[in-house]
Amino acid sequence: MIALIVTIIYTFIAYLALTAGSGSFLGFWSVEEIIMGVFLSIIVGAISRKYLCKSGDYRMLNPLRWLLFVVYGFGPFFFAMAKANIDVAYRVVTGKIRPGIVKIKPELKTDFGVTFLANSITLTPGTLSVDVDDENNLYVHWINIPEGEEKNEIANIEKVCGSFAKWARRVAE
Amino acid sequence: MLADYLIWVFIVIGLTFNGLGVIGLLRFPDVYTRLHAATKATTFGSLFTSLAVVTWGLWNYSQGGDSSNIVLSIHTIIAVASLLLTNPVGAHAIARAAYRSGVKPKNAVVDRLEVKE
Numbered sequence: 001m002i003a004l005i006v007t008i009i010y011t012f013i014a015y016l017a018l019t020a021g022s023g024s025f026l027g028f029w030s031v032e033e034i035i036m037g038v039f040l041s042i043i044v045g046a047i048s049r050k051y052l053c054k055s056g057d058y059r060m061l062n063p064l065r066w067l068l069f070v071v072y073g074f075g076p077f078f079f080a081m082a083k084a085n086i087d088v089a090y091r092v093v094t095g096k097i098r099p100g101i102v103k104i105k106p107e108l109k110t111d112f113g114v115t116f117l118a119n120s121i122t123l124t125p126g127t128l129s130v131d132v133d134d135e136n137n138l139y140v141h142w143i144n145i146p147e148g149e150e151k152n153e154i155a156n157i158e159k160v161c162g163s164f165a166k167w168a169r170r171v172a173e
Numbered sequence: 174m175l176a177d178y179l180i181w182v183f184i185v186i187g188l189t190f191n192g193l194g195v196i197g198l199l200r201f202p203d204v205y206t207r208l209h210a211a212t213k214a215t216t217f218g219s220l221f222t223s224l225a226v227v228t229w230g231l232w233n234y235s236q237g238g239d240s241s242n243i244v245l246s247i248h249t250i251i252a253v254a255s256l257l258l259t260n261p262v263g264a265h266a267i268a269r270a271a272y273r274s275g276v277k278p279k280n281a282v283v284d285r286l287e288v289k290e
Contacts, residue, residue: 020240020247021240028240028244082217088210092196092210093196095200097206099203099206099278100281100282101284101287103286118265123213123216128209128213128264128268129268130205141268143206
């Protein structure tokens with residue numbers, strides 16, 4: 001039942017975002033679009049509720065996690081992304097690279113947490129997640145490994161992705 | 174007036190990073206390092222060109238334009254959100270497929286994945 005309601009609300013918000021500007025009801029929508037949106041959302045929710053809420057765990061409904069996600073997106077993540085982009089720009093121009101695949105142990109328990117961290121790592125230039133194993137260890141292709149770091153069996157997580165693992169734990173677990 | 178300058182700055186930053194992505198694609202030695210340049214630098218560049226579009230829409234709306242400017246901004250934000258979601262997944266899928274089909278990283282100083290398999 002919760003899965004059905006969550007899917008309907010999510011679909012309806014997506015519909016509202018896509019049809020904004022169609023009229024002047026409540027500012028941006030026409031009444032016809034709203035009525036049609038309610039019907040379509042209920043149909044889509046009834047069909048696809050089993051796919052969106054597959055795990056049966058509703059911890060992501062907590063608004064605090066959404067707030068933390070927004071803070072993370074505009075704060076540490078955007079800053080790290082900008083810094084890494086300038087670093088990769090420097091490597092593109094000079095051609096100084098020391099590539100390799102390192103292993104990190106983020107110690108995350110849930111699938112969503114690992115997905116969150118892997119996507120953050122891949123969106124930050126310089127690091128690219130290649131594979132994941134059964135113990136949720138990530139294999140990361142790193143474009144410029146610092147001297148000496150390649151000798152460690154498990155690379156220093158702070159050096160690979162900064163505070164991303166901590167944020168992934170806060171937001172997604 | 175200020176918005177005009179801001180839009181120019183965003184477009185220049187965006188085009189710079191997109192251009193660097195193209196140069197990286199030509200310069201780097203193998204598929205993994207090229208993925209770095211081709212997918213990430215262009216994401217950052219596209220983020221800034223889209224930000225210029227959003228700024229233009231909001232500015233025109235605040236100067237008395239009709240609601241189609243807001244629509245443009247909202248749709249651009251949706252496009253950026255889907256770009257940020259699909260880009261890392263695509264890069265990850267390409268890298269994993271390349272490794273599985275036997276492409277080794279060139280000039281690599283370390284390869285922990287080789288030990289595993």
